[in-house]
Amino acid sequence: MIRFRPHHFLCALGFQGKGYSDRFTANMAEIVDRLRAPGGGDLVLHVTHQADAICAPCPHKRGAGCAKDAKITALDRRHARALGLADGDCLTWDDAQERIRAHVAPGQLQTLCAGCAWLELGLCESALAHLHRLSA
Secondary structure, three states: OEEEOOOHHHHHHHOOOOOOOHHHHHHHHHHHHHHHOOOHHHOEEEEOOOOOOOOOOOOOEEOOEEOOHHHHHHHHHHHHHHHOOOOOOEEEHHHHHHHHHHHOOOOOHHHHOOOOOOHHHOHHHHHHHHHHHHOO
């Protein structure tokens, strides 16, 4: 089981090897590689509104929180609402991708991810569009 903040579901979908630091990027790559590997869709993700597996080496992590707490909490709330996630929920990566596909249309990330430094790179939007094409 992997602990995931609500906004990290879309971050994992769009991850392309960029991050806040070398340690953060290596950790995120390891997690995302597990999700994308054969059988990765069966991995269980445990929803948390505190620091998770991705946050572990983040330079902004402060205990179970974040130095950018107001921004991160807002991101988590918007993502949890959009994906129908509650603190403590458990779902597989396949189920998470299905929720993303069902509830987040291409173009919605400008609002859903407002304030995210990575939004302007377009990686998540591209991954979201790809996810929707797979189901077409």
